Amino acid sequence: MVRIKVPFSISMLIVLSFIILSLQLMSSAIQDTSQLSDMYTWLLLSNALGTVILLLLVGFNVFSLARRLKRREAGSRLTTRIVLLFIVLSLVPAGVVFYFSMQFLHQSIDSWFSVELDGAMEDSLELSRASLDQRLRWDLKQSQGLAETLASKSDAEISLELDHFREVAGVNEVSLLSKKGKIISFSGLNPSDILPSLPVSPLFLQVQQGNDYVALASVNGELVVQTVVAIKPKNMRYLQVIYPVPERINDLTDSVEFAYVRFQEMMYLRHSLKVSFSLVLSLVLLMSLLAAISAAFVSVRSIIAPIRDLVRGTQAVASGFYGQLLPVKRLDDLGFLVESFNEMVMQISHAQDEARKNAQEIERQRAYLETLLTSLTSGVLSFDSSLNIRTANQAASIILHVQVMRYYGQDLMKLAQGRPDLMGLAEVVQPLLEKSFDIWQRNVVVDGPEGRKELLCQGAPLFSTEGGYIGAVVVFDDITDLIRAQKNAAWSEVARRLAHEIKNPLTPIQLSAERLQHKLASKLEVEDAEMLQRSTRTIVQQVEAMKQMVNAFAEYARPVHNKAEKLNLLALVQEVIVLYSSDPHVRFDLQVKGGISLIKADAVNIRQVLHNLFKNALEAMGGKGGITVKLEGVRQYNSEFVRLAIYDTGCGVDIKQAKQIFEPYVTSKQKGTGLGLAIVKKVIEEMGGSIRLDSKYTQGAGFIMQFPAVFDRQGKN
């Protein structure tokens, strides 16, 4: 089925033509002379119906616009403005025209009916009446004269002469009537007429009372004068005479009456005419306005359509969709705007693709850098221009034992507030970050939860390509192991030299002293011999002591014999404690938490460590007191550890020595070599563990050891 779509302009033209035609017909119909007068009601109804239809159309459009405004639809506000503009632009001139048309109309209608014209019409009517009255009186007098002439004649004589009298008098009809009004004889112009054209009965009573009758009457549309007079002296008979009115007078009086009646009618209809013309004008105004508003709504729709498309396109672009191009339906400015929009969208889409590629490249670079930083063993912290932490790698969190990521956007001092052990680091680094505009380097010692750490910090400010300050970066390494290795190597060299340079001469010294004793003892006096013996004994004892010291250093310098295997630390600890539990003055308290106790270590070495620590504890307690041993499994940095802590109730560790307690030749004992704890630390670290002094414990000395936990095939420890 083919649908023929009539263009809007033609549709509107047709509708407007109908409206104008209908209004024109109604305007013509108001004039009573028009043939359309009979259709006036229907024309009025059709126009009213048209107005109602237009009103409904406008109402629907207004309602629809209100809904669109409420929904804040694109183009609704512009539609409102344009429609209002249409209304104002059409209402103002139409209103002015309407006002002046009404004024002109009312004044024009009023001007038709001047007082002079009214008076002239009344006068002309009165003149006509006076003329006719004069005619009536004349005719009555003539009838009375004729009646006097006939007074002496009988009815028969009159009847015979009636035609003659009529012809002589030049009248239309002459009738002789009896006393009771019956027709005695009749003479008329038309011989076929046998009765008078005008009835007598209605007015006969008046005549019987002695009053002659005369009046104008109309016979077949022609004016006549009807007279009825009594034939005196007896008044027994009456004479009715019908006089013709001259044709000229008849025409003139007709004309005057018609004009007067028409004038009176128009006078009477003056108000109605005003109302009707006002009604037509009002309908014209109303329909024009409504048609203009309807046209405005439809016109605006075509104007708004590309704008709405543009808004939809803009929203699509705003939501990141650049694929939709708008159809170009017009060749005017709006069409140009749509074309420009399409071009802009294409350019944005192209730029977006480029930006996406760049972002992907940047992301790849960032991921690479992040991987690089993550794989670094050095901790890296970057700061923004306000010296707030911006990024940190995983090594930084491990070294500092804090989730640095939580402190992004905050400065180092904030990070250190929750960790007093890092306050020293913050106090050193923060001023350097604030003041230094060059590369700097500092060694910082941190007493963390895992013991003392030595960090090598290096920092550098960051500048943009334009040379602006954009922040700083700090790289730090945990050089504790390196320092320790260097120290160990140094001490090993010392031990080796001692063994080589001191131990070798000791034997000849001892042998020489013993020989002196043997050779000279018998040759000397008793006193001298005793002095010699004491001296040689002292030499031998001191040489022996020196041998022991050299052996101890050799022991410390010798590589640890590590035959690592799965070891149940709990069982080993219990085994060692049993050896010391026979002493009634010492109280052992073993506390075990969790079921984790398997480690990978050499049992001999661990046993030596335990013996060293227990002996130290016993010496510190003076052979009397309590030793608490705690064994528990702990999870740290996503790894499982077995933690062994030993606390005594002895004299504790001097705070001045606490920092170097694990270094060789550091001891508070008078006879000690100062190598016990150093060897313990060396052995533990050789097995992958760590040991530190528990600085929080104040009732004696406390050492915490930590070993990586191992699991059997079933995943049990």
Place this chain on the structure above:
Amino acid sequence: MRAYKKNKALLLALFVLLSSLSGRGYADDRFVKIEQAQLTLAENKAQLRADVTFQLSQSAQDALHSGIALYWDVAIELKQVRWGGLWQSVLFSRSRRYRLAYYTLLNNYRVKDEKKEEVKRFSSLQEALTYMGQIAYDDIPIAGYDAKLCIVGVLKVAFDKEMLPAPLRPIAYFDSEWDLSAAERLWCE
């Protein structure tokens, strides 16, 4: 349901508007009233006598004296209702159209029966109105009527506003002074 009510209200308003515009659907007997109507039956013949009081409102009198002619339609219908109201048998139907006019020059009123072309002259308005009000029909043929059923008489006197001058019509449609029709009289003999 709401839409139905709205449509109903709209239809009612349209009906009232059309009725008032047509001028035939509403009469309140204020000026013209059918006083009585009587039907006399005698062997296939009937005689109708009706008395209608015509009075003119001031607006109508002014219009009349300004030369505007007034028209009334007087319609009489005799019928019998059969088959329980399913069918109506019309026995007699007749209408008259009166034209009342005033002649200034002769100062008289004329009533013209438009169908018969018969003109009556009256020197006063009341005489003319009284003449129009006397309705008489003699020897009405009603052959074939059922004597067992009553004969329903319907008398209508309607003022024709459409014959008024066009400018006067819009006012006449809404002004009660121009309600010069009588309510329909329906009776059974």
